[in-house]
Amino acid sequence: MTPSSFSNRGNISSFLAMDVMREVNMLQQTGQDICHLEVGQPSTRAPQVVLEAAGHALDSELIGYTDALGLDELRQALSTYYFKTYKVNVSPERFVITTGSSAGFILAFLACLDAGQKVAVTSPGYPAYTNIIKSLDLSPVAIPLGQENDWSLSVAGLHDAEKLHGTIDALLMASPANPTGTMLTKQALTDLSLDCAQSGRWFFSDEIYHGLTYSQEAVSALQVGDHDGLIVMNSFSKYFSMTGWRIGWMIVPPKMVRPVERLQQNLFISAPTLSQYAACAALTTAAQDELQKHVELYQHNRDKLFTCLQNNGVTNIAPADGAFYLYADLHSLSPSLESETFCAQLLKEAKVAATPGMDFDKERGARFVRFSYARASDEIDRAVDRLNGFLARFQ
Ligand SMILES: Cc1ncc(COP(=O)(O)O)c(C=O)c1O
Known part of the structure; x- marks a missing residue:
C-alpha cells in the first residue's frame, strides 16, 4: 500500500524566483541568450583569497565534520569582524555557523518557537x-508595506497587526x-528592537544585505x-559573493547557544x-578590497536600470537604498497590467527574466515586478537596451 497523501507542512508555495531561474537555465541550454534579472545572486565568483583558502584547505585538511557550532577560527574571525565593522563586542561563543542563513532560520525558529506561534513578516x-x-x-x-508607509516597517504597523491577529x-x-x-532608519530599527524586548517578542534581524548599501x-x-x-542572521551569500558555498552565521543570546547547538548536531551535524575554511578568508582585508568593487558595480547597475525604468514610465519604485533589487509598480504603464503576464512576455519577446511580485506579496504583488541588478555590467547594459525596446509599446 502507498501512503495516500503528503504532509501539510510540505504543501507550501514554490519560490517563484527559483522556478523562473530553472526555466531560464533550460532556455539557455537551448542556446537562447537571456539576461538574468530574476534571481538575487552575484555573477561574480568568491574573492580570490577565498578560492585560495579553499584550495589550501583541500590540500591540508581532512574536511571532516566540525563542531556543531562551527570552526573556532571562523567564529573568532567573525567576532573580530563585528568589532571592526560595527564597533560591537560580541564573544565568539555567540556565533553559530550555519548552512546559509536558510538553515539559520530553521535552527532559530525551532529553538525559539513552538508550533502555532506567530511570526510577523513584511509583505512584500x-x-x-x-x-x-x-x-x-x-x-x-x-x-x-507600500508607498503609504514608505515601504518601512514601524512599531505602529506591528501593533496594528497584533490588534488584528493577536499576540505576535x-x-x-x-x-x-x-x-x-529599502533600509530602515536607525531610529525605526531601535524602536522595533526595543518594542520586541519590552513585549517578550523574539526579534530576528536578517542582515544578509549588509555591505550592499549605496548611500x-x-x-x-x-x-x-x-x-x-x-x-x-547573516550569510556569506550576497556581499561576500558565495551563494553556492552554503555558509552563513547567526549571533544568538548566550542562553540560546546550547539549544541551537543541540538542534544543529541533530539536524545538520555541522x-x-x-x-x-574558505569563509575565514572572506573576512580579511584582501577580500574586502575585491568585494568593495562589486558594490561599485551594483550601484552603477542600479542607476542604469532605475533610469531606464523611469524614462519608460515606470515611476513608482521602492527606495532602493541597498541589496540589488528594484521593486517596481507596473500600474503607471497600465492599470490592468498583471506582472505575471508582463514577466512572461518580457522573457519570451525581449529575453529578459524578472520575477513577478506575487512571489513577495500575495495580496498586492500582482502589479509589481522585482528586477535584480546583481549581474555584470554588460549584461545589465543588454537588459536595458532590451527593456527600452519592450517598454516602448506602453508609451
Ligand atoms: C532576505 C534574504 N534572507 C535570506 C536569504 C537566503 O540566503 P542564504 O540561505 O543563501 O544565506 C535570501 C536569499 O535570497 C534573502 O534574500
Whole structure:
C-alpha cells in the first residue's frame, strides 16, 4: 500500500524566483541568450583569497565534520569582524555557523518557537520566510508595506497587526530588504528592537544585505541594543559573493547557544567544512578590497536600470537604498497590467527574466515586478537596451 497523501507542512508555495531561474537555465541550454534579472545572486565568483583558502584547505585538511557550532577560527574571525565593522563586542561563543542563513532560520525558529506561534513578516518580503514558517507549523502574520508607509516597517504597523491577529511571538525582518532594497532608519530599527524586548517578542534581524548599501551604511540590530530576545542572521551569500558555498552565521543570546547547538548536531551535524575554511578568508582585508568593487558595480547597475525604468514610465519604485533589487509598480504603464503576464512576455519577446511580485506579496504583488541588478555590467547594459525596446509599446 502507498501512503495516500503528503504532509501539510510540505504543501507550501514554490519560490517563484527559483522556478523562473530553472526555466531560464533550460532556455539557455537551448542556446537562447537571456539576461538574468530574476534571481538575487552575484555573477561574480568568491574573492580570490577565498578560492585560495579553499584550495589550501583541500590540500591540508581532512574536511571532516566540525563542531556543531562551527570552526573556532571562523567564529573568532567573525567576532573580530563585528568589532571592526560595527564597533560591537560580541564573544565568539555567540556565533553559530550555519548552512546559509536558510538553515539559520530553521535552527532559530525551532529553538525559539513552538508550533502555532506567530511570526510577523513584511509583505512584500522574502518569500522563503513565509514558506519556512509554514513548513515548521508556525503562523506567518503579514504586515503590509507600500508607498503609504514608505515601504518601512514601524512599531505602529506591528501593533496594528497584533490588534488584528493577536499576540505576535516573533518578528523577522531584513534591512536592506528583499524585494525592495529599502533600509530602515536607525531610529525605526531601535524602536522595533526595543518594542520586541519590552513585549517578550523574539526579534530576528536578517542582515544578509549588509555591505550592499549605496548611500549610508546599514546598522546592525546589535548596535542599537543587544538583548536576550535578539537573534542576528547573516550569510556569506550576497556581499561576500558565495551563494553556492552554503555558509552563513547567526549571533544568538548566550542562553540560546546550547539549544541551537543541540538542534544543529541533530539536524545538520555541522555547516559545510570546506566553506567554513574558505569563509575565514572572506573576512580579511584582501577580500574586502575585491568585494568593495562589486558594490561599485551594483550601484552603477542600479542607476542604469532605475533610469531606464523611469524614462519608460515606470515611476513608482521602492527606495532602493541597498541589496540589488528594484521593486517596481507596473500600474503607471497600465492599470490592468498583471506582472505575471508582463514577466512572461518580457522573457519570451525581449529575453529578459524578472520575477513577478506575487512571489513577495500575495495580496498586492500582482502589479509589481522585482528586477535584480546583481549581474555584470554588460549584461545589465543588454537588459536595458532590451527593456527600452519592450517598454516602448506602453508609451
Ligand atoms: C532576505 C534574504 N534572507 C535570506 C536569504 C537566503 O540566503 P542564504 O540561505 O543563501 O544565506 C535570501 C536569499 O535570497 C534573502 O534574500
